[in-house]
Amino acid sequence: MQTLYVGKDVTALYSGLQKATYAQVVLGFVAVLIASAIGYLMAGRALVPLKEAYDKQKQFAADASHELRTPLAVVMASADLLLADPSIQNPFLRQVLEDLKSEVKKMTNLVSDLLMVARSDNNALKVKIQRLDLIEILKQVIRTMTPLAEKKNIQLAGENFRKVLINADEQRIKQLAIILVDNAIKYTPEGGAVLVRLEQVDTVHAVFAVMDSGIGIAPEDLDKVFDRFYRVDKARSREMGGNGLGLAIAAEIVKLHDGKISVASKLGEGTKFTVELKVNLKK
Secondary structure, three states, X not given: OOOOOOOOOOHHHHHHHHHHXXXXXXXXXXXXXXXXXXXXXXXXXXXXXXXXXXXXXXXXXXXXXXXXXXXXXXXXXXXXXXXXXXOOOOHHHHHHHHHHHHHHHHHHHHHHHHHHXXXXXXXXXXXXXXXXXXXXXXXXXXXXXXXXXXXXXXXXXEEOOOOOEEXXXXXXXXXXXXXXXXXXXXXXXXXXXXXXXXXXXXXXXXXXXXXXXXXXXXHHHHHHOOOOOOOOOHHHHHHHOOOOOHHHHHHHHHHHOOOEEEEEEEOOOEEEEEEEEEXXXXX
């Protein structure tokens, strides 16, 4: 008995299916590329008005801050003139004028901070690098801030000071130190202590720290203290005149000097801000 097998040659059909599969894969890949390109273009177009709005917002903040400085200066000068007027003897009126000066001073500080932030956003913030003694600046800041510390019976001192020459912007470094010391005094209870200490000096870096025995910062807040307008205790910050920009500006100053700033803290034990600056910075 013999078996007869009958078949059909499907080689051509199989080859055609293979080619069709390859063609579908290629077409699918091309379609993905086209869809990605279209998506990218559409997203770019959608972001254009957002970027323009953001740029306008930054420019408005800079312009508004700049324009507000003059009227605030006029109000402050007017309050000083009225306080100097011997005909105004009423205790209530004089207290009103003192309160007015205090509020105008807060507004002036806020405007100055906003202007600096706006300039940093617009890359308009520049540094004037010169050779200076870091320790002399820190000593000057301690002398300036001592009356404020004494009002709260806080001991403000420097430690391990010796001559340290660095390349930096004198006014910016002074502003940085004032921000850190002022922040330490604000959040240190009466009778506490604030210490400014030179931590390390070598041929590359100079490191100083500002330490306090204050209320401390919770672990979940440590990575946010340099954010703009962030205040760990909003109620206490308002009471103390904080606006949430000081540490953000300090971080910006350090960044302008290609340095590093860090914070370590424990609740109820105090806080330590450490600043590392390059000794031979070139800008």
